[in-house]
Amino acid sequence: xxxxxxxxxxxxxxxxxxxxxxxxxxxxxxxxxxxxxxxxxxxxxxxxxxxxxxxxxxxxxxxxxxxxxxxxxxxxxxxxxxxxxxxxxxxxxxxxxxxxxxxxxxxxxxxxxxxxxxxxxxxxxxxxxxxxxxxxxxxxxxxxxxxxxxxxxxxxxxxxxxxxxxxxxxxxxxxxxxxxxxxxxxxxxxxxxxxxxxxxxxxxxxxxxxxxxxxxxxxxxxxxxxxxxxxxxxxxxxxxxxxxxxxxxxxxxxxxxxxxxxxxxxxxxxxxxxxxxxxxxxxxxxxxxxxxxxxxxxxxxxxxxxxxxxxxxxxxxxxxxxxxxxxxxxxxxxxxxxxxxxxxxxxxxxxxxxxxxxxxxxxxxxxxxxxxxxxxxxxxxxxxxxxxxxxxxxxxxxxxxxxxxxxxxxxxxxxxxxxxxxxxxxxxxxxxxxxxxxxxxxxxxxxxxxxxxxxxxxxxxxxxxxxxxxxxxxxxxxxxxxxxxxxxxxxxxxxxxxxxxxxxxxxxxxxxxxxxxxxxxxxxxxxxxxxxxxxxxxxxxxxxxxxxxxxxxxxxxxxxxxxxxxxxxxxxxxxxxxxxxxxxxxxxxxxxxxxxxxxxxxxxxxxxxxxxxxxxxxxxxxxxxxxxxxxxxxxxxxxxxxxxxxxxxxxxxxxxxxxxxxxxxxxxxxxxxxxxxxxxxxxxxxx
Amino acid sequence: xxxxxxxxxxxxxxxxxxxxxxxxxxxxxxxxxxxxxxxxxxxxxxxxxxxxxxxxxxxxxxxxxxxxxxxxxxxxxxxxxxxxxxxxxxxxxxxxxxxxxxxxxxxxxxxxxxxxxxxxxxxxxxxxxxxxxxxxxxxxxxxxxxxxxxxxxxxxxxxxxxxxxxxxxxxxxxxxxxxxxxxxxxxxxxxxxxxxxxxxxxxxxxxxxxxxxxxxxxxxxxxxxxxxxxxxxxxxxxxxxxxxxxxxxxxxxxxxxxxxxxxxxxxxxxxxxxxxxxxxxxxxx
Numbered sequence: 001x002x003x004x005x006x007x008x009x010x011x012x013x014x015x016x017x018x019x020x021x022x023x024x025x026x027x028x029x030x031x032x033x034x035x036x037x038x039x040x041x042x043x044x045x046x047x048x049x050x051x052x053x054x055x056x057x058x059x060x061x062x063x064x065x066x067x068x069x070x071x072x073x074x075x076x077x078x079x080x081x082x083x084x085x086x087x088x089x090x091x092x093x094x095x096x097x098x099x100x101x102x103x104x105x106x107x108x109x110x111x112x113x114x115x116x117x118x119x120x121x122x123x124x125x126x127x128x129x130x131x132x133x134x135x136x137x138x139x140x141x142x143x144x145x146x147x148x149x150x151x152x153x154x155x156x157x158x159x160x161x162x163x164x165x166x167x168x169x170x171x172x173x174x175x176x177x178x179x180x181x182x183x184x185x186x187x188x189x190x191x192x193x194x195x196x197x198x199x200x201x202x203x204x205x206x207x208x209x210x211x212x213x214x215x216x217x218x219x220x221x222x223x224x225x226x227x228x229x230x231x232x233x234x235x236x237x238x239x240x241x242x243x244x245x246x247x248x249x250x251x252x253x254x255x256x257x258x259x260x261x262x263x264x265x266x267x268x269x270x271x272x273x274x275x276x277x278x279x280x281x282x283x284x285x286x287x288x289x290x291x292x293x294x295x296x297x298x299x300x301x302x303x304x305x306x307x308x309x310x311x312x313x314x315x316x317x318x319x320x321x322x323x324x325x326x327x328x329x330x331x332x333x334x335x336x337x338x339x340x341x342x343x344x345x346x347x348x349x350x351x352x353x354x355x356x357x358x359x360x361x362x363x364x365x366x367x368x369x370x371x372x373x374x375x376x377x378x379x380x381x382x383x384x385x386x387x388x389x390x391x392x393x394x395x396x397x398x399x400x401x402x403x404x405x406x407x408x409x410x411x412x413x414x415x416x417x418x419x420x421x422x423x424x425x426x427x428x429x430x431x432x433x434x435x436x437x438x439x440x441x442x443x444x445x446x447x448x449x450x451x452x453x454x455x456x457x458x459x460x461x462x463x464x465x466x467x468x469x470x471x472x473x474x475x476x477x478x479x480x481x482x483x484x485x486x487x488x489x490x491x492x493x494x495x496x497x498x499x500x501x502x503x504x505x506x507x508x509x510x511x512x513x514x515x516x517x518x519x520x521x522x523x524x525x526x527x528x529x530x531x532x533x534x535x536x537x538x539x540x541x542x543x544x545x546x547x548x549x550x551x552x553x554x555x556x557x558x559x560x561x562x563x564x565x566x567x568x569x570x571x572x573x574x575x576x577x578x579x580x581x582x583x584x585x586x587x588x589x590x591x592x593x594x595x596x597x598x599x600x601x602x603x604x605x606x607x608x609x610x611x612x613x614x615x616x617x618x619x620x621x622x623x624x625x626x627x628x629x630x631x632x633x634x635x636x637x638x639x640x641x642x643x644x645x646x647x648x649x650x651x652x653x654x655x656x657x658x659x660x661x662x663x664x665x666x667x668x669x670x671x672x673x674x675x676x677x678x679x680x681x682x683x684x685x686x687x
Numbered sequence: 688x689x690x691x692x693x694x695x696x697x698x699x700x701x702x703x704x705x706x707x708x709x710x711x712x713x714x715x716x717x718x719x720x721x722x723x724x725x726x727x728x729x730x731x732x733x734x735x736x737x738x739x740x741x742x743x744x745x746x747x748x749x750x751x752x753x754x755x756x757x758x759x760x761x762x763x764x765x766x767x768x769x770x771x772x773x774x775x776x777x778x779x780x781x782x783x784x785x786x787x788x789x790x791x792x793x794x795x796x797x798x799x800x801x802x803x804x805x806x807x808x809x810x811x812x813x814x815x816x817x818x819x820x821x822x823x824x825x826x827x828x829x830x831x832x833x834x835x836x837x838x839x840x841x842x843x844x845x846x847x848x849x850x851x852x853x854x855x856x857x858x859x860x861x862x863x864x865x866x867x868x869x870x871x872x873x874x875x876x877x878x879x880x881x882x883x884x885x886x887x888x889x890x891x892x893x894x895x896x897x898x899x900x901x902x903x904x905x906x907x908x909x910x911x912x913x914x915x916x917x918x919x920x921x922x923x924x925x926x927x928x929x930x931x932x933x934x935x936x937x938x939x940x941x942x943x944x945x946x947x948x949x950x951x952x953x954x955x956x957x958x959x960x961x962x963x964x965x966x967x968x969x970x971x972x
Contacts, residue, residue, distance in 0.1 A: 087882065470758070662756045664755075
């Protein structure tokens with residue numbers, strides 16, 4: 001490999017951003033400015049240099065977070081550091097919606113225009129914004145705004161997210177990668193090397209010595225208020241540099257949006273995660289029991305509320321015992337595919353190839369889905385514990401938590417949770433003194449729905465474009481880095497805790513024969529109490545709608561998100577189970593229940609779904625790349641037509657849809673026509 | 688001369704292909720089995736010198752019991768499998784895939800595609816006059832070859848040939864996403880500023896003519912390109928001692944293009960800039 005990096009040089013800021021992740025360049029071979037005698041004598045390169053490819057995405061984030069966009073010089077420097085061909089890195093950078101390779105302001109306002117927000121006035125919001133700060137995509141006053149796919153804030157629709165690039169927080173150790181250990185930022189978050197036996201160094205609460213007091217350092221919205229370290233090149237006399245910050249606004253008005261976009265640091269505090277759980281604090285909840293009850297920043301509070309009982313049980317019964325319990329519980333994957341979790345773990349654990357990996361899929365991007373966000377924000381330690389158990393059962397020593405890039409608050413809380421768990425010996429070389437080593441790395445996505453597909457997610461972590469791989473081989477055999485991998489959704493993992501604490505038998509007694517346990521539902525749209533609901537499997541659609549409170553005039557209900565299907569308001573008897581929805585010819589998907597009245601109109605909603613798939617198709621295979629475009633064009637043509645006037649295009653949609661379903665590589669293309677088909681067949685759209 | 692490499696004998700496995708039992712060596716793809724049985728399946732992104740990317744989906748076949756269709760080029764045959772290559776479902780998908788491609792890209796120089804469009808009764812016009820197209824103009828930024836991305840179907844073959852599968856130069860990649868994805872250098876710089884070494888191995892594998900010799904591109908523009916009037920002579924490159932086979936495509940006593948036989952054990956179809964483009968000294972002027 002003879003790489004060609006061009007002549008563009010990084011600015012000091014860009015270099016500092018990359019160095020904050022990778023440490024300073026130690027040789028001219030990887031981008032140091034001065035060439036030393038040793039550089040002339042010994043080349044750097046080869047396999048060892050190339051094996052850091054998986055740091056490409058974190059590197060792109062580091063640049064984008066600091067500068068707001070990725071210049072030629074910055075990309076070339078990052079490529080030099082990681083021995084990655086610039087053309088490939090450019091292909092990766094342009095794959096993600098949150099990165100820009102053209103200059104743009106440091107503040108980017110993402111305004112959700114997806115289904116739930118569209119039903120709550122996002123169109124008007126966008127029109128007002130256009131008047132106040134200009135057209136989408138055009139920069140004005142240091143801000144650029146853009147319409148966004150679902151931000152996972154559906155209970156607070158219409159919602160928006162402001163991200164401000166700037167110098168980062170000193171308090172959060174971004175990585176736990178051994179290759180990066182030496183370069184962790186010095187500061188209060190610096191981990192002691194003896195992460196296993198720190199009980200004596202840590203006080204009883206989050207403020208103990210050595211524990212990251214993240215919360216103290218963060219304003220309500222993540223703006224950092226600690227003093228800045230001197231800049232790498234000593235230019236500390238400059239005016240106060242811009243800080244990284246974010247603001248989540250919902251429900252948004254144009255005034256709050258403009259305000260937040262002007263000064264994200266000063267935006268009002270985001271409501272507690274418990275606000276998204278109407279049942280919060282009720283008895284009998286299993287998955288949501290701690291949301292709004294525990295302090296999400298405190299591992300002690302988590303333990304006081306039953307935390308880490310399940311992990312101790314796991315160590316008591318051993319990995320095979322855990323797999324047996326999970327298999328006997330009948331737990332099916334909650335990410336949408338409903339694969340038996342026990343079988344997946346068993347298949348991974350029994351692979352002779354080493355190492356094994358555990359991946360938690362927290363790239364929650366299905367329009368209408370926000371359950372994983374609420375769990376990660378409200379009960380982050382539960383996910384850490386569940387991942388530890390899953391890693392233990394499958395023989396993995398490293399777990400990757402792939403978190404969608406649009407969830408900054410969940411990121412902060414999870415990072416804090418990881419730091420605390422390490423300090424207390426719940427993660428590290430010797431978890432709870434049981435001789436089992438396990439640690440978790442968070443990897444942030446950067447705006448790509450397709451990365452929720454597990455093999456695309458692997459490619460994304462590995463530093464390649466997030467394009468799905470063909471199966472077989474399946475991840476349990478060849479997954480992340482080509483090794484046996486168990487990939488599970490957040491909600492699936494969380495279910496393992498009650499399985500171990502109450503036993504498989506008691507767990508399996510909940511729900512129906514084939515769908516056991518509790519299920520989370522993301523209810524949004526025109527309901528009185530939108531939010532996450534936990535119900536045992538077996539409840540009907542009507543039961544859930546009664547809980548959430550529906551108006552009398554409902555046009556349709558979307559089950560399972562954009563990749564799911566519509567049902568009629570009179571189909572309240574559909575049991576919300578995997579087999580019940582299948583028997584009714586629809587799907588449970590990720591548990592989305594989106595209630596629509598006539599505000600937006602069905603053709604417009606279908607068009608939004610089609611736009612979503614067109615935008616989010618990775619472009620790898622023809623049926624999906626071109627098919628999603630043709631689907632959108634046809635829906636555009638017939639948005640005001642019915643009957644004979646629409647019948648030709650409906651026939652065209654059917655044929656293209658069938659081809660996408662049959663011939664696409666992955667689930668995105670295969671389901672891109674589901675919702676439209678169900679609207680035509682079930683709701684009688686375009687009749 | 689074709690060299691048959693010695694290897695361990697492979698076990699045969701039996702499966703059903705369009706109702707007939709067939710036996711193929713273990714590890715064969717469904718496409719291998721189809722070809723051995725004399726069946727013609729359209730392919731675009733499959734290449735004899737590359738690992739299939741299975742991106743074009745024009746070779747899909749129906750495997751009994753599978754939820755979706757399978758790409759024949761990369762799905763390995765399994766014992767007991769029942770495969771239908773000509774079912775209604777497979778034919779419909781192939782037809783629509785051809786329509787989707789032909790309605791968005793210029794397939795005028797793609798070998799055999801006109802024949803397939805006729806065979807599958809594909810109607811690329813059905814998406815209407817406003818159907819979005821790739822809409823690219825040819826990139827002519829060097830004297831050796833032209834990138835006409837309007838003809839590109841994103842089969843990834845050039846990326847694979849430039850990158851890890853052959854040349855290890857990594858000058859190009861897919862950039863952007865979805866319908867806006869394009870084969871590109873970093874920041875879309877011109878080829879002379881990129882890592883390109885002009886080996887032309889991307890041209891060798893391009894299935895649509897999106898990548899072509901400047902000489903071929905110019906002659907096509909001028910209307911003088913005439914494959915029927917061309918002769919092909921395979922010789923050995925004289926530049927160095929490796930002994931690469933060159934196939935010289937000659938029209939009107941001028942070399943208009945250089946390829947290399949894909950089954951040649953030295954080149955596998957690959958050359959370097961000298962073998963591929965360094966033929967001017969042979970021309971008589």
